[in-house]
Amino acid sequence: MASSRIRSGLPLLNRILRSDSLSTQRSAIQRSVLTPAFTASQPSKNLSTSTAQKEEKIKLPITLYGGTGNYASALFIAAKRSKVLDQVESEILDLIAASKKSPKFSQFLKDLSVRADTRVKAINEICATAKFSEITKNFLVIVAENGRLSYLESIVNKFKQLTMADKGIIKAIVTTIMPLPPQEEKELKETLQDIIGHGKSVEVEQKIDPSILGGIMIEFEQKLFDMSIRTRAKQMERFLREPVDFDAL
Numbered sequence: 001m002a003s004s005r006i007r008s009g010l011p012l013l014n015r016i017l018r019s020d021s022l023s024t025q026r027s028a029i030q031r032s033v034l035t036p037a038f039t040a041s042q043p044s045k046n047l048s049t050s051t052a053q054k055e056e057k058i059k060l061p062i063t064l065y066g067g068t069g070n071y072a073s074a075l076f077i078a079a080k081r082s083k084v085l086d087q088v089e090s091e092i093l094d095l096i097a098a099s100k101k102s103p104k105f106s107q108f109l110k111d112l113s114v115r116a117d118t119r120v121k122a123i124n125e126i127c128a129t130a131k132f133s134e135i136t137k138n139f140l141v142i143v144a145e146n147g148r149l150s151y152l153e154s155i156v157n158k159f160k161q162l163t164m165a166d167k168g169i170i171k172a173i174v175t176t177i178m179p180l181p182p183q184e185e186k187e188l189k190e191t192l193q194d195i196i197g198h199g200k201s202v203e204v205e206q207k208i209d210p211s212i213l214g215g216i217m218i219e220f221e222q223k224l225f226d227m228s229i230r231t232r233a234k235q236m237e238r239f240l241r242e243p244v245d246f247d248a249l
Contacts, residue, residue, distance in 0.1 A: 061165035064158050068151050072158035075139050080166070084133050089163050091136045094158050095126075099153075099232035109149045119144035151179045175207045175228075192220065 005192065058077045064070075079088040079235060092194045099106045110120065127137040143149055164171055172192050176181065180188065192202045202220075209217075214229035 030222060037159050061162060068154045069158050071155045075159055082135055084135055085163060087133055088136050091132045096153055096156050109152055112150065116145055119149060129185050169203050170196055170220055171203050171205060172218060173205050173207055175209050175212060175217040176213055177212060178209050179206055180209065204226040
């Protein structure tokens with residue numbers, strides 16, 4: 001398992017962090033990594049491994065926006081072009097899973113004061129220990145060099161959206177105040193499948209949020225169906241606050 005190899009590489013990370021002092025100019029580093037949003041061309045630099053591969057046109061299954069969307073799109077194109085999409089997806093998901101199990105590794109990813117050379121050295125060590133593909137390693141090094149490791153989980157989540165769309169899978173996020181019974185989840189999934197149509201499949205992710213008070217919220221394909229009691233209550237409140245036009249009665 002790649003995740004176990006990642007965990008075995010964490011002692012290397014500990015040694016690197018201990019041997020390299022943190023920068024004393026923390027605020028300066030923070031300013032430098034939070035400066036203007038990256039363009040789509042920046043994160044794709046050096047991700048591909050051959051000139052022939054660069055000539056192949058890869059179409060994104062969905063359009064993502066923002067800096068994290070640019071990084072995710074660049075990784076998708078490079079992995080798809082090199083025909084290692086499934087492998088790269090598995091590797092970066094393993095990395096995120098490992099970061100959630102290791103507070104020290106998670107802190108390393110979020111700490112903006114770690115010097116760029118320290119970040120890159122640590123990432124190279126981890127990739128070598130986990131035997132990651134060249135595409136994954138190059139991508140993580142670029143993210144580390146650009147001071148974007150703190151955004152890694154967001155980038156990976158958007159990359160996952162791309163891989164799911166590429167496989168014809170539509171993710172529907174269903175929010176309720178308590179888990180849906182299996183039969184209701186099955187019926188909801190069938191309804192969403194009818195809406196989406198043939199050629200694609202639906203994957204339902206349930207989220208629990210007591211603050212919606214009741215009802216249901218469904219989000220998929222950048223659409224939101226809000227049938228929560230919280231939203232209905234707000235709509236009713238706005239209606240009650242509006243002045244009555246007696247002339248229209």
